[in-house]
Amino acid sequence: MNELSESVETTSSATSFLGRLAALAVLVGVGYVLRPFFHGPVYAMVYSPGGAIVLGLTGIAAIALFLQPRFGDDLIDSIATKGRIVGFVFAVSLVLALLVGIPAGMLEQRTMAEQTMDEAVELEEFPEVNEDNARVITRDVSDVQTRGSVSYRQHRLGDSDIARMEDGSLAWSYAIEPDDLRNRLIEHQRGVVMNEMTNIDTRTTETVDDQEFTYGEGMALHRSADWNMKQGHFWSQYNDDPVEFIHDGDAYMYYPKTGHEWHFSPIPHTTPTWDGGALVHTDGTIEHLSPEETQDHPVLEGQRLYPLDVSEREMQSLGYRNGIVNQMDVIGAHEDQVEVAGMPSGAGNSQPFVVDLEGEQLSYVTAMEPYGEDTRGLDEVWFVDATTGEFEYYGTGGDTLTGAERAMGIVRSEDTQTGWGDDFEVVEPIPVTVDDELWWHSKVVPIDNTDVSRNVFVNAHSGDAVEVHGDDAIAEFLAGDDPDEVAEVGDVDQEPAPDEPAVDYYVVIYDEDGDELERIPIEPGQDVSLVSETE
Structure with a gap:
């Protein structure tokens, strides 16, 4: 009688196990069909040391306990006990993940920096931009104009x-x-x-x-x-x-x-x-x-x-190119350490910049500045080929170049006639190269982003600012025409006309002393092209 009872219990246990196994198989099948929904955590488990520890150990524990027979006679108590065990495993694995993940994260940065430097080619001069493909229309202006059309x-x-x-x-x-x-x-x-x-x-x-x-x-x-x-x-x-x-x-x-x-x-x-x-x-x-x-x-x-995501992470890793200890606070020497130059608030764009070089070769351009909280000058400029992912960089050789934040400030300071912040703002500085010199190409736009009022170039070597009007003039400037033949900042201004419905804004021309020479009313929707000519 006891043998028969044991046989029935064994059969029942086996049947119960097979049932749980079948239920697990169904769950796995449903998970496979819905796999895009679980893509993030599963990918992290396979390709992240910390994720592999947390999700791996917790997942193994959860599956093992699911296949285990009920703990005791009460189903609710059994589920609660298994839940506590899974929670304990999760907490332990989380601590282990932190212990492994922190050094693994630093090693990831160090390995990326080594790979990037090994593959990079140092340039003796800046690559020239495609003069026919300047980034003139900003994202916000394009959004307003395109959605309105x-x-x-x-x-x-x-x-x-x-x-x-x-x-x-x-x-x-x-x-x-x-x-x-x-x-x-x-x-x-x-x-x-x-x-x-x-x-x-x-x-x-x-x-x-x-x-x-x-x-x-x-x-x-x-x-x-x-x-x-x-x-x-x-x-x-x-x-x-x-x-x-x-x-x-x-x-x-x-x-x-x-x-x-x-x-x-x-x-x-x-x-x-x-x-x-x-x-x-x-x-x-x-x-x-x-x-x-x-x-x-x-x-x-x-x-x-090439993924912008990968390019951005490779550029961020360059702070580790002289080792992990070198970049640490307190104990690090920060020798030759660089970091991605920050963009000022309101700039409207971020690095890497997408720039078209000569021969219609798209490139991801990243400006790097020396390590330091108060440092804003440029130390290196990196170019990542958007087709192949190949690296090139130009080092300033100790000569610090003007960065985007300072360039935008120069645009504002050189033109005191414009109501900055109230009517117009300087946005989207883009690095371009003209005759082996780096310039910051910024745009002046009205607050409502309805159009681009002016294109202003600031020389990163000298700090000189040049204002350019019209498509032909921009192309000629990028082709290397003499900047002295282009109108300087302050020569032309725009003023809104809120009280005159037939006038969208005025183009105001000043002489060298800042005295107004002419005020030209511009009707709504009217296209304007200003060309500076010298004899």
Whole structure:
């Protein structure tokens, strides 16, 4: 009788275990189908030492306890006991993760810095910019102008990003994505809008709004491009915003992919790498491409391919290039330590800057300043090829150059006629190189960001400021024309006309002594081109 009872208990226990195993298999299956939803923590567990410890140990403990028979006869007490055990394992693993994660994080920075310096080529002179592709129209101005020129009842323009138009010009590009919850669940992204950024007088807008994306931006859950990219290639991160562009009349989106590489010495740590990219077609086709395949793909020619996310982290790591101890507070010597130059509040952009160099070669440009709380001058300027990810940098050789914050201050201080902060502001300083000299290209815009009033260049070597008006004049300046032949800051000003509805603003011209020479009324919507000519 006892043997029969033991046999029944054994059979019941085995059946219970098989039931729990089957339930676990169902959970795993559901998790696999919904894997894009769990992408973040699973990826962190595989490619982060701290994440691997916390999620790994806690996950193993939770699965083991789930498969264990009930503790005692009371189901509620058993669940509570198993929960306390899992909580204890989580707390212990969290402490272990901190002990391992802190040095692993510093080693990640050190390894990235070593890799970057090993691959970098030091330049003897600055690379020249593409004179035909200056970044003239700011992001905020483009957003105001572009959103004011389209009308979609069920759609909206997504966040803007930089892409290349079919004629080679740079543009702010936008996805035409569904708006509001109902439309996000039902409607499709209906194309792409590109607003040229390289001209003031004759810029163009290219729109493809009759091509629906099967998987796109602003579309919810399994209908989104993000969900389907993670389903097709799970072991990559998609941290960058998409590059929306038009090729041969068709709309596309490209997503740079970030991967990670394990290093097991002296302690395990990982570093981010370029893992290729995903090219999304309107018909739902998603091409997962290696770095080499992205560079050879005809549709992607001229576009940004390398992840901005990876470039930014590589530049931030350069503070560790002389070792971990060197950059530490109190005990570190900070010898030859650099850091990414900070951007002033209200600048409207951040590093790395996307700049088009000669030959239509997009580059991520990062200005570095010497370590120090009060240091604002530049020590190095780094260029990351946006197609290949190759590194180049120019060192100042001890000559500190003017940084973005000081350059914006020079623009304001050289022009005392403008009501800074009340009517106009200086925004989006971009580093450009002209005749082997670095200049900061800033824009003066009205507070409402309806247009770009002026383009001002500040020489990072001398601090000289030059104001340039008109597309041709900007191109000529970038081509190396004599700055003395261009109107200096303060020669021309704009003043708003709030009490005169027929006048948008006045263009005011002053002589060398600051006396007003002429006041020209500009009607709303009227295009203005000012050209300085000298005999």
